[in-house]
Amino acid sequence: MEVMTLNPQLRAILVCPKCKGALLDADEGRGLDCAACAVRFPVRDGIPVMLIDEATPLGSASAE
Numbered sequence: 869m870e871v872m873t874l875n876p877q878l879r880a881i882l883v884c885p886k887c888k889g890a891l892l893d894a895d896e897g898r899g900l901d902c903a904a905c906a907v908r909f910p911v912r913d914g915i916p917v918m919l920i921d922e923a924t925p926l927g928s929a930s931a932e
Contacts, residue, residue, distance in 0.1 A: 886902070
């Protein structure tokens with residue numbers, strides 16, 4: 869599976885939609901983690917899915 873990188877300008881402004889906290893790159897570019905909320909937001913086809921309902925708890929073995 870080829871990993872697409874996010875546009876650096878977009879990446880610079882992304883924050884957690886729940887707590888507005890910082891996000892960390894995760895899973896070789898396939899996710900963005902919020903340590904404060906302990907969730908991972910998926911990145912699909914280079915597009916971050918910033919919906920709270922789409923986030924998975926950190927530590928869960930969710931494969932996409």
